[in-house]
Amino acid sequence: MGKRIPNAFIMTRGSGSGNRFPEAGHDCNNRMLLKVPETEAFEEELSVTASTLSEVAKLAGVSPATASRVLNGSARTPAPEIAERVRQAADTLGYIANAQAQALAKSSTGLIGLIVHDIADPYFSAIAQGVQAAARQERRMVLLATTNGTPAEEKEAVAAFAARRAESIVIAGSRSTRSEDARANTDLAAELDRYCRNGGRVGVVGQAILGVAETDSYRTITVPNEQLARDLARDLARTHKGPFVIVAGPEGLTTSDERVMGFQRGLSDAGQPAADIVHVAFNRNGGFDAGIELAWRIKASDRSAPDQRLCIFGTNDVMAIGVAAALRDQGLRVPHDASLAGFDDIEWLRDFRPALSTVSLPLEEIGRLATMATLSNDDGGAAAVVGSVTLRRSTGSP
Amino acid sequence: MGKRIPNAFIMTRGSGSGNRFPEAGHDCNNRMLLKVPETEAFEEELSVTASTLSEVAKLAGVSPATASRVLNGSARTPAPEIAERVRQAADTLGYIANAQAQALAKSSTGLIGLIVHDIADPYFSAIAQGVQAAARQERRMVLLATTNGTPAEEKEAVAAFAARRAESIVIAGSRSTRSEDARANTDLAAELDRYCRNGGRVGVVGQAILGVAETDSYRTITVPNEQLARDLARDLARTHKGPFVIVAGPEGLTTSDERVMGFQRGLSDAGQPAADIVHVAFNRNGGFDAGIELAWRIKASDRSAPDQRLCIFGTNDVMAIGVAAALRDQGLRVPHDASLAGFDDIEWLRDFRPALSTVSLPLEEIGRLATMATLSNDDGGAAAVVGSVTLRRSTGSP
DNA sequence: TGTCTCATGGAAAGCGCTTACCAGTTGGGA
DNA sequence: TCCCAACTGGTAAGCGCTTTCCATGAGACA
Structure with a gap:
């Protein structure tokens, strides 16, 4: 979303009031505002971009704190009548909370990072499906990164997720012990380590990443x-x-x-x-x-x-x-x-x-497990993945 | 990332100084701080969580403004010598910019939302691959949502992306004209419309979503x-x-x-x-x-x-x-x-x-096109997708 | 030498939220 | 009747950045 756009108007009041209002002016914040005539009690102001909590609060005639408590879940619940007014106002303005701002204020983003080699590979897309399912269940969103399997790009992805303050990271895809990857692996381990120390949780599918100690915040879903x-x-x-x-x-x-x-x-x-x-x-x-x-x-x-x-x-x-x-x-x-x-x-x-x-291999389940492992706190012994041999025609009698 | 964690220490100085320091205290911010003895010039303070810009600035002996200008790209470039000092400090502290905070301040998130029916379906994972490739090229991250093809869930996803202030949204997957989806389709259209009016851009793969006007911010990659x-x-x-x-x-x-x-x-x-x-x-x-x-x-x-x-x-x-x-x-x-x-x-x-x-069908290319369409401003006539008939054995002679 | 311009670093005002704390009410128990 | 606890809504201080504006100093030019 760009900066405020001065030549667009939100008219959520709809129905008939769609004519541009000539005396639209600028307030002290240099924002384009609009006085809606049909409101009597106070001067309703509709801003040009996504409306904010304080706009909702103003419309409802309450403080931002109260509006926040009503709309975005809090331990304290304001009086029913007030709550209703706030909800109405939010509805009228088409208010959508700014998740970035919430994240900043609450320091919790609801983001899960997923790192795969190649999302078009059915192996990874099956795992991604599981991750996505778990994320949805836990009301999180997933951020996707693909790396072509190189530890260097994996490190980049971890850093990007860390910058976005993802709450946890799921890494799928084989590790590499090739000597040319040694350096990148070390970097990756360091990046993950830092991420974990800052409170991030990581779940690795397959085998542990060398150089990162298995801790509460670092889980491996081992595939046998x-x-x-x-x-x-x-x-x-x-x-x-x-x-x-x-x-x-x-x-x-x-x-x-x-x-x-x-x-x-x-x-x-x-x-x-x-x-x-x-x-x-x-x-x-x-x-x-x-x-x-x-x-x-x-x-x-x-x-x-x-x-x-x-x-x-x-x-x-x-x-x-x-x-x-x-x-x-x-x-x-x-x-x-x-x-x-x-x-x-x-x-x-x-x-x-x-x-x-x-x-x-229960690929989707593996994705789900890895995700849940980063979200739950029970160190419940790394729920083992069970696979099974499935013999079919390709190894049957000639 | 959770709240500040009082019993973990970041020791980026590393090498030998790894002993916990007993006289760690609380500053006015009630943050756990650590005085690192080997620093002579000033009292270096390492906080417990990811270090912040101002910590870097303090360590470098400059203002946060300057640090920001050095580290996170700005029109103004501070003096080389100062820049170097800032970079060193950032390095020492392992600074990673908080993308949430940047997003809030700049009102630009670098996020692209991708909506598919089912990420495990090879059709969608191929498109996702294209989207991911384009996103990476344009230095964006992709947020993933799966919807099982229901417009109601698509609407949810759009709202969630809007809340996260994704800069653009790519929607893949067939539309539905079934009467039981009519209501949800209308809601989806309204949600998209609102999203667009707030400055979001959307690219739709396949066919246009009914009820949304094709504008500069709403592009359709039509598949013939x-x-x-x-x-x-x-x-x-x-x-x-x-x-x-x-x-x-x-x-x-x-x-x-x-x-x-x-x-x-x-x-x-x-x-x-x-x-x-x-x-x-x-x-x-x-x-x-x-x-x-x-x-x-x-x-x-x-x-x-x-x-x-x-x-x-x-x-x-x-x-x-x-x-x-x-x-x-x-x-x-x-x-x-x-x-x-x-x-x-x-x-x-x-x-x-x-x-x-x-x-x-050039699936990956389609994903790429849809993504680029939401990112570029040239209204360059909806780059058409070309497909071709490929006859193989399954329709050959009996 | 004086004035004007330009470059440079810093102060401070936000971005849109949450939440600790505060003040004003109300009600109950002594 | 008085006091205190329990609520309730509001105020304001941030969260970690960016960016405008300002003050200062240096150079340019007459």
Whole structure:
């Protein structure tokens, strides 16, 4: 909202009084004012911009304090008759409280900051949905920031949220342990630390951010990536007898790393040799690239021999979809020529065929949990996220 | 951020001075203060919460006005040497400007409100991505609200954004002309109108909201749904000789209605009889429901006769996917037993097989355009959105 | 040297609210 | 009848900034 606009008039009285009033003048505040003729008792003044509390108070013939107490919830409730008058006045003027001013006065903004890598990614938009739902339930608004997954931009976002005095921040998206991110990670940790010390609360989805101590104001919603990947591997190894390949994100991307580690452990549990790992981008196109590469390997093998058939584990669903697309592109079929599994169980991918074996994660719930964790004070043992292996056609019999 | 917290200390000086200082006392403001011993020149005072401009100013030995001019961009730039001192002080204290206070003082918040039906829906998350990108480019933050598509909740969201003094609002998602929404639509229009008169700008994606006059502060990014659906129908009619069926959203949902109308017109252009219309929910499950129903019809027909083969048009991609899932469920295959087309060309659905014929829309670009339209002042003729028909396998030969 | 202009830092008045404190009433108990 | 507690509404002091206006000093020019 810009400055006061001198050539517009608010005419909430409506009905017939819509003619501009020639003797409109300036008051001591240099504001454009308007004397409304049909009012007898006092000179009603309608200002040009959003009306303020004191305008409402003046119209109602009470003090701003009283008006505030009536309109914006307070421990003290003025007399019913007065309250009614204030409400009427507010209605007449179309009063909307200035949240900025309230925030300043009360030092509480009702804002929740949400940081994601990419809001268009269904993984993040599902989490965002949960955050949004929780925020609405708690009568908060959510501020959104996207970062492309770089800790440097995450730090920027935290600073911006801190400036806006967001009451809490929810950060979703894999951490990075790559050495080139080390510096940015430290900065991010410092920024978060400062934010927390100033009374902010933060909820992190996935894994803790290195360098920030877990305190009451800093909660992590841990996703048991490793355990679940391990379960998945064990389940797959039960029926699959050929070699395994993992299509992973870049080394140092914690989520991917955890899933890789868990999967390898699961294979080892099952007495299988470790899987080969292909590192690509942690998205659909990365999966596609890997798929093209793997297609060669598959074609070179004897696909009819069960002990040569490949089982490919994409460390997230969209990568797995990318792999599938590449294999199809190369004339190979899943699960006929290779098995394929993903991770996350993205809702929008469930109609994909062959149906993707994956690990189901309650994404929306995770968003909700992370949000609530920053809002409530019970340190109630970091409500654990439970996921489950969901085997479908893509790892079925050829 | 809560009230001042009396038992936490900010120790930005760091390194070694981390011991609590026993003679911390209260100043006239009743704030917890801390005298830092190693400072000689003046008594540096570190407050408990985020430090303020005047604290920075005091530390730098200048007035708040000067500090403000140095730190938060102003036409007047103080002397380099002074500026440096202020910057140092700010750094030392870890100063972060209070955006709320700035907003109040400058009456400009740097906030953009985004209203969508459902952020988890890939259609909306793609648009959100565009909005976010534009916002970032213009150094704004985005406030998010989801409404499940009801005008009543949209109105709430507008009011909330108005209270937060968002500079502009972007509204995405189909309008509704259903009679039960008439009242809420009027309210929404009134709320928007008020918002605009108070200096707010709004950008609407899709179709104009009834009852709000198109002004400089109210822009619509029109999506040529009707034209594109018409193009699609004509293209399909070129090869498809059997009957057409439209799987539409509820009657009164403008986006759906427009696409239906355009499609019918296209059929008529091509000399084909009008399509039957099935009204279901405007989402994947609606499509699924319709698909189950249509499966019966398909099974009852002679699928080998080209003039009996059905071509199904889902008025958006996710509905079409729902239809496909249902047909598959019923043992039918696309395009073998029926042709299928969608609308939107959702990115995440492109790996779906059979590849879906659809209408491509630059969703992210639309979000960007809508945002920029609310930010720029050139009334540059509502940059038109261009879409295009994309025929793929799902409407190919059986 | 005197005057005028321009540049520069500071004082202070808000921005639109909330809330601690105050003063005036009322009512009840002694 | 008097006193005190309990209410009630109003006054005013902020919340943390920005920005107008002012005072001062320096330079320019005659």
